[in-house]
Amino acid sequence: MTEIPEPQRVLREAELSALDGLRKTQRAELIRRGLYPAPVRISDRRKVWLAHEVASWQQARISARSTKGAL
Structure with missing residues (x-):
């Protein structure tokens, strides 16, 4: 059976x-x-982004900010 x-x-x-x-x-x-998650085309006129990919992008930006200020 396929899950x-x-x-x-x-x-x-x-x-x-x-x-x-x-x-x-x-x-x-x-x-x-290539610096932001690519959208998923769900129809000819509609594209969406996966929420978990956008959240990962945000977290990476936050982490980059945190490490730039570290000595």
Whole structure:
């Protein structure tokens, strides 16, 4: 019997600005440079981001900030 995985929480683009503080164009540039999680296309006109990937990106940014100030 095949085990069905748990559904992933997804975020729409409108939700991302409240979470990451970025404008759409800034986010697109970071995605292009491989510095932000890429979206998942769920239809021809809709893309979403996996919440756990965005959370990992945020944590990495926080960690980078913390280590830059360390002596």
